Every structure is written in structure tokens, then in C-alpha cells.
Amino acid sequence: MTTVAAKTAKVKLVAVQIPAALQVLIDKYTNGVAIEAPVEKMFERFNVRVAPFDSERISLFEGLYVESPDDVPPVFVEELPDGRLLDLDGRTREKAAKNLKLKTIRALIFKNVTEADRTLIASLANLGGSRDMKQPDLKLTFDNLLNAGVTAPQIKAAYAGTLPKRTIYDALQISSRDRRKKIVRLARKDVANGMSVENAAKLRGIKVAKLRAAIAGGGDSAKMDGSNQMFQGVAGELGLKFKNFKQSLTKTATGWMEKHGCDELETDNVTALYAKARKHAKEILVLVDEAEQKFKNHVQN
Numbered sequence: 001m002t003t004v005a006a007k008t009a010k011v012k013l014v015a016v017q018i019p020a021a022l023q024v025l026i027d028k029y030t031n032g033v034a035i036e037a038p039v040e041k042m043f044e045r046f047n048v049r050v051a052p053f054d055s056e057r058i059s060l061f062e063g064l065y066v067e068s069p070d071d072v073p074p075v076f077v078e079e080l081p082d083g084r085l086l087d088l089d090g091r092t093r094e095k096a097a098k099n100l101k102l103k104t105i106r107a108l109i110f111k112n113v114t115e116a117d118r119t120l121i122a123s124l125a126n127l128g129g130s131r132d133m134k135q136p137d138l139k140l141t142f143d144n145l146l147n148a149g150v151t152a153p154q155i156k157a158a159y160a161g162t163l164p165k166r167t168i169y170d171a172l173q174i175s176s177r178d179r180r181k182k183i184v185r186l187a188r189k190d191v192a193n194g195m196s197v198e199n200a201a202k203l204r205g206i207k208v209a210k211l212r213a214a215i216a217g218g219g220d221s222a223k224m225d226g227s228n229q230m231f232q233g234v235a236g237e238l239g240l241k242f243k244n245f246k247q248s249l250t251k252t253a254t255g256w257m258e259k260h261g262c263d264e265l266e267t268d269n270v271t272a273l274y275a276k277a278r279k280h281a282k283e284i285l286v287l288v289d290e291a292e293q294k295f296k297n298h299v300q301n
Contacts, residue, residue: 019124019161022125025117025120025121025124028117029111029117030109030110031109033108036104036107037075037077037085037106037109038085038103038104039094039097039102041083042077042084042094042107043085044086045086046118046119046122046144047091047122048119048122048126048133048137048140048144049126049137049140050136050140051137053091053092053095054092057092058092058095058096058099061092061093061095061096061097062096062099062100065093065096065097065100066100069105069106072093072105072106073093074090074105074106074107074108075087075089075090075094075106075107076089076090076107076110076121076122076125077090077107077108077109078109078110079110086118088118088121088122088125089125090107114148116148116149119141119144119145120145120158122141123138123141124158127162127163135170138163138168139171139175141171142155142171142172142175142176143175146179147179152172155168155172156168156172183205183206184210184214187200187203187206187214188200190203191211197211197215
């Protein structure tokens with residue numbers, strides 16, 4: 001177990017005991033020895049964190065890599081057949097190393113990891129410490145595990161002893177429910193596209209009676225075709241995300257007023273402050289337009 005002293009009062013690294021389930025995976029996929037690995041070959045493909053990069057932690061690791069690199073825990077990466085190194089845990093450390101243009105950093109090399117175990121390694125490595133996994137992170141993790149074919153009992157067993165039972169139960173309950181709904185939506189779409197109910201149920205691994213009930217039920221929504229059903233689900237999810245985003249923006253604007261009232265806001269140039277906010281809003285619209293065009297191109301191809 002490595003203890004690392006933080007260089008800032010805002011962010012601290014906390015030494016944590018490796019969960020037993022993670023140690024099993026380390027023993028299974030590595031030789032247990034950290035080596036100096038090339039930073040340029042490291043890349044990120046997936047993440048178990050809902051929140052984006054933490055700039056303060058990136059700065060913290062930049063300082064540690066300069067002042068005391070031996071105090072920085074090794075990143076977990078998987079060596080792929082093409083020689084690239086897939087991040088399993090340590091994307092913030094990798095980002096800091098790339099900012100510093102470091103050639104190598106210490107890494108524990110995993111090989112031939114299954115998709116489910118990649119998620120397990122990444123999530124178990126993030127438990128505890130100074131930036132513990134939150135409920136949305138756990139739901140994202142459990143979603144990925146269920147999609148990879150891991151069963152609910154297996155998930156409970158993997159995290160037993162590392163998380164409170166209630167925490168596991170709540171996150172798994174939501175993920176399992178969402179997965180069941182997703183499977184039914186996909187099966188209904190299959191039927192709407194001409195597949196028989198029996199074949200659609202077999203394809204998606206659900207009971208024929210359950211699929212028939214889903215098609216027969218739902219009131220007016222049952223009259224919609226499969227594509228509209230899928231659109232309703234996506235639109236509802238997008239609406240919820242936008243609602244949360246709007247609440248976040250409102251909270252930020254309110255925070256500006258509160259900070260100004262406490263003489264803590266770094267600027268009194270209100271016009272420039274809100275002009276910057278409008279600029280970011282326009283950038284979001286541009287990103288939406290670009291994403292739409294990419295999706296259209298994908299559908300056409």
C-alpha cells in the first residue's frame with residue numbers, strides 16, 4: 001500500500017487497501033510487477049466515471065511526477081495485440097504525464113483481459129481513496145457489466161465487502177430495471193421490423209409471453225411502431241439529461257451571485273461573464289449539429 005502526500009490543500013491522495021476481488025484480477029492478468037511503460041502508447045477507450053476529468057487532480061499529479069515520481073501509484077493498462085496500452089485505471093495520471101511530455105511512467109501491464117473484467121478492474125481500482133465512486137458511477141459500471149453478460153448475483157459477489165450492501169442493491173436495482181426495459185424495447189423494434197414474436201424473444205433472451213404482453217400493453221404507445229418506441233425512450237432520457245444540465249447551469253448562475261455577495265467572485269465584469277456563458281452555449285449547439293451530421297453519415301453508410 002502506497003502513501004502519497006498531497007501538494008495542495010484542495011486535493012489529497014489517500015492510501016487504500018486493494019480490494020480482494022481486485023487482487024484476484026491482478027494475479028490473473030499480470031505478473032504483479034510495475035514497469036516503466038511508454039506514455040505515447042497509452043489511450044482511453046472507456047471509463048467508469050460519469051464526471052469529466054478533474055483539473056485539480058491533473059495538476060496534483062503533474063506536481064508529483066516532477067517532485068516525487070516514485071510516490072505516484074502505477075497506472076493499470078492492458079497491452080493490446082497492436083502494442084497499444086489501453087487505460088484500465090489511471091487516465092488522470094496519464095493525462096498529467098502527457099501534459100508534461102513524459103516518455104514513460106510506472107504501469108502494471110495486464111494482458112488478454114475480458115470486457116467484463118476490464119470494467120471490474122477499473123471500478124474496483126477506483127473504490128475508496130480521495131475520489132470514491134458515486135452512485136451514478138456505480139450505475140454506469142453495473143450497466144457495463146450487465147451488458148457484458150455478468151449476472152446480478154456475480155456483481156453482488158464481486159463487490160461484497162468493498163461496498164455497503166444497500167449501495168450495491170440500489171445501483172444494481174436501477175441498472176437491472178433499465179436493462180430489462182432496453183431488452184424489451186429492442187425486441188419490440190425487432191417485431192416492428194418484421195421479425196416474429198417468437199424469434200424476437202429468442203434473440204433477446206426474454207420469454208415470449210412477456211414480449212406479447214409488452215406489445216399488447218402500454219395504451220396509446222402500443223400503437224406506435226418500433227422506431228417511434230425507441231425515439232420515445234431516447235427523447236425521454238435526453239429530456240432528463242437536459243433537465244439536470246439546466247439545473248446545473250441555474251445553480252452556477254446563482255453561485256455567481258452568492259460569490260459576488262461574499263466578495264469572492266474574481267470579476268465584476270458581469271457583461272463579459274455572461275458573454276462567455278453565451279459563447280459556450282453556442283459551442284454546445286455546434287457540437288449537437290456536428291453529432292447529428294456524424295449520425296446521419298453513420299446511418300447512410
